[in-house]
Amino acid sequence: xxxxxxxxxxxxxxxxxxxxxxxxxxRVHQPDIVLPPPGPAAFVDRVSGRRIGSFxxxxxxxxxxxxxxxxxxxxxxxxxxxxLGTSLPDxxxxxxxxxxxxxxxGRTLFYDDTRRLGGFRLLSSADWASIEAKLGPEPxxxxxxxxxxxxxxxDRRAPVKNVLLDQRRVAGLGNIYAAxxxxxxxxxxxxxxxxxxxxxxxxxxxxIRATLLDALEHAxxxxxxxxxxxxxxxxxxxxxxxxxxxxSPCLRCAEPIVRIVQAGRSTCFCPSCQH
DNA sequence: CTTGTACCCTGACCGC
DNA sequence: TGCGGTCAGGGTACAA
Numbered sequence: 001x002x003x004x005x006x007x008x009x010x011x012x013x014x015x016x017x018x019x020x021x022x023x024x025x026x027r028v029h030q031p032d033i034v035l036p037p038p039g040p041a042a043f044v045d046r047v048s049g050r051r052i053g054s055f056x057x058x059x060x061x062x063x064x065x066x067x068x069x070x071x072x073x074x075x076x077x078x079x080x081x082x083x084l085g086t087s088l089p090d091x092x093x094x095x096x097x098x099x100x101x102x103x104x105x106g107r108t109l110f111y112d113d114t115r116r117l118g119g120f121r122l123l124s125s126a127d128w129a130s131i132e133a134k135l136g137p138e139p140x141x142x143x144x145x146x147x148x149x150x151x152x153x154x155d156r157r158a159p160v161k162n163v164l165l166d167q168r169r170v171a172g173l174g175n176i177y178a179a180x181x182x183x184x185x186x187x188x189x190x191x192x193x194x195x196x197x198x199x200x201x202x203x204x205x206x207x208i209r210a211t212l213l214d215a216l217e218h219a220x221x222x223x224x225x226x227x228x229x230x231x232x233x234x235x236x237x238x239x240x241x242x243x244x245x246x247x248s249p250c251l252r253c254a255e256p257i258v259r260i261v262q263a264g265r266s267t268c269f270c271p272s273c274q275h
Numbered sequence: 276c277t278t279g280t281a282c283c284c285t286g287a288c289c290g291c
Numbered sequence: 292t293g294c295g296g297t298c299a300g301g302g303t304a305c306a307a
Binding site: 002003006060075076077078079115117118165167174175176177220221222223224225226243265266 | 298299300301302
Binding site: 032077078079096113114115116117156157158162224263264 | 277278279280281283284285286287
């Protein structure tokens with residue numbers, strides 16, 4: 001589900017609310033959303049009573065840092081979502097409540113996940129550090145230059161779209177924003193990643209940043225499931241230029257947008273003006 | 276090492 | 292109205 005802009009929107013909504021709070025009790029309704037080790041029962045036991053240091057994001061992960069040497073890594077995957085309040089804000093929307101975290105201010109952090117592909121993992125700082133080390137650069141941070149992107153794409157024969165989705169190469173991009181960035185930079189998603197010229201890499205680099213920043217400004221994209229913490233939809237879906245527009249005229253050249261399958265996921269692009 | 280495929284799960288939608 | 296097939300913002304395990 002959510003890609004960098006959506007996950008970052010959630011982080012911004014929750015960070016100030018959660019930091020400094022203590023988690024008094026935890027209820028896990030769907031055990032399979034807790035990834036072992038340590039397993040659901042131990043997870044409840046070890047997270048209950050802990051105080052939250054900060055609430056961060058890396059790639060598409062949310063990180064609930066606990067005081068002491070541990071953190072809860074949250075993956076929303078496709079349908080995971082949060083709400084914060086004294087009661088379930090919208091029972092009609094939260095039909096697959098998977099976990100609840102009661103806070104020391106009387107409010108509860110609710111986690112709902114229709115498909116249960118997302119989940120929680122309690123990690124030591126050392127375990128997280130080894131996971132973190134394998135993730136690619138954050139595209140919105142200073143260090144993400146065109147040269148860094150060029151290095152991530154170099155010598156790769158896989159299609160550039162697939163490489164952009166590989167979190168070890170660039171962190172945070174998913175199916176929507178990879179397609180949008182390739183459209184904005186007029187690059188054919190089927191091109192071998194390593195075949196891009198320096199000028200093309202620069203175009204792609206600028207497009208990735210501009211697309212993500214624009215999406216962040218519009219609180220992300222709500223295609224079907226994603227909601228911000230207060231339940232509101234993103235607004236970027238109205239600004240999508242290729243994703244989900246199969247058969248519609250290209251906004252640049254009016255030729256029909258086509259959909260192909262790459263690495264098992266659909267890619268929308270304009271064969272007439274993306275080269 | 277790189278690359279592709281299957282799979283986890285539910286629900287919405289489409290054609291018959 | 293029902294049924295089967297397909298698809299969905301992701302990531303991981305495993306095979307080649």
